[in-house]
Amino acid sequence: MIRLNPKMTEKIVFFLLLVATLVIVIPVMLITVMILTNGAGTLSWEFLTQPPRLGMRAGGIFPAIVGTVYLVFGTLCFALPVGILAAVYLSEYARDNWLTRLIDIAIINLAGVPSVVYGLFGLGLFVSFLNFGTSIIAGSLTLTIMSLPVIITASREALNSIPQSFREASLALGATRWQTVRRVVLPNALPGIMTGTILALSRAAGETAPILFTVAAFYLPSLPTSIFDQCMALPYHLYVISTQVPNIKPGIQYGTALVLISMVLVMNVVAVLIRTHFRKRKLW
Amino acid sequence: MVDKAKIKIEIRNLSVFYGSLEVLKGVNLDVEEKEILAVIGPANSGKTSLLRTLNRLNERNEGFRMQGEILLDGRNIYKKYSSDDLRRVMGMIFALPVSLPLSIYDNIAYGPRLHGVKKKSELDPIVRQSLEAAFLWEEVKDRLNLPAMKLSGGQQQRLCIARTLAIEPEVILYDEPCSGLDPVSTTKVEEAMRQLKNQYTQILVTNNTKQAARVSDRTAFFLMGELIEIDRTEKIFTAPRDQRTDDYVTGRFG
DSSP states (O other): OOOOOHHHHHHHHHHHHHHHHHHHHHHHHHHHHHHHHHHTTTOOHHHHHSOEETTTTEEOOHHHHHHHHHHHHHHHHHHHHHHHHHHHIIIIIOOSSHHHHHHHHHHHHHHHSOHHHHHHHHIIIIIIISOOOSSHHHHHHHHHHHHHHHHHHHHHHHHHTSOHHHHHHHHHTTOOHHHHIIIIIHHHHHHHHHHHHHHHHHHHHTOOHHHHTTTBOSOOOSOOOSTTSOBOOHHHHHHHHHHTOTTOOHHHHHHHHHHHHHHHHHHHHHHHHHHHHHHHHOOO | OTTTSOEEEEEEEEEEEETTEEEEEEEEEEEETTOEEEEEOSTTSSHHHHHHHHTTGGGGSTTEEEEEEEEETTEETTTSSOHHHHHHHEEEEOSSOOOOSSBHHHHHHHHHHHTTOOOHHHHHHHHHHHHHHTTOHHHHTTOTTSBGGGSOHHHHHHHHHHHHHTTOOSEEEEESTTTTSOHHHHHHHHHHHHHHTTTOEEEEEOSOHHHHHHHOSEEEEEETTEEEEEEEHHHHHHSOSSHHHHHHHTTSOO
């Protein structure tokens, strides 16, 4: 057996750690470079503001951008309140009993369900059973259910990071539990909750499978006028023009991908900014 | 004197458990109105558990159970009060000062606002009087909008006292209020307690026997969850009846 001296071991370990880290970074850079070089040329004012033309081989992707914005916003409207309320219940009110443990297990399992299964579930529940049809509301609700486990988990972490002593100080002044949650716990946990929610939404913005059966339209040049309308969406549009439309210029595909990852990136950056801003202000 | 004083809190056969661990064992104790009662004893003697049982913060602990009863002005605090109503009457100061992440002003106004005082014209005098009573007004009057957490430890502890005074409780519970403070701050906190004697019934849990001797009227000595002895403070420190009390106050153990 070879005996290595500690200095040699240190070098080997450092090298392995560095390689492992680079393995994470390299694909991100490659994806970005590839999409930028192939897609940046397609980007134009027309591309961003016009509907597709000539069987999606020309024109822009405006309806898909709008559709994705609607879906993200719709998901936010449902997921944020439900996520916060559920997290507050679990962190501040629920006692440790079989019901709480069951809910915990359910949340963990929900986070592990493949996204295509959410799509089928949304089709069954929202589109068919509740009769919303293929619509923005059905798609938003499907994405909501998919995002909730992440939002609840992130919110609970944010709530649990508020020191118990704050709660007891508030209670000791005669506050009820709800007054304590509303005046002390939630305001201080909100940055963490917002960060988690935005990250979950950026994930939802790029999902294809959940919207496949519930909302996404193959081609719809006009914009939706109600929440019960179908709409186009960036990830599904990208799938369509990559697989269903022959003889399309690759620039359009990469341009669409560029717009999609830019949206996701902007959301992530906002989440990081919120976090750093409040971390600086944090006093304890 | 002792017999004539009005009884504010009656503790009858109080036993407290966390799971199967019995931390208070059959305690019988009366607290007189407007006295300062010091509660002393080594670690694990149940002092903090007594306070947390008195203002029902113990209900937050998993596995908390109690037997016996506690009467405040003759009313059972676990049956005749809601926990938040009770805590308005039984203010509590914690061992480590806990300023809420708010301004100095908002920390003091927190309690009154909870209970419906909203107008600045009503809050201003409450804030001022509370800070004055806690000997903090002169030090902070020009910077009431500063985050309370910027204050020193001693100032924060007086801020906590002022915050408790702002809800006008009848009883104030102190859980080792000076354990993290320097001697000068300690003196100021003790001075505040003496001044508050006219209006409030005060229970002081302390690890510092000298502090108990300095500020309290009566002293209760706890050991392993049992009340060993309670008497006038000078008696406890000069001629206690129980040998264990004598050993503890003279520093032979603890």
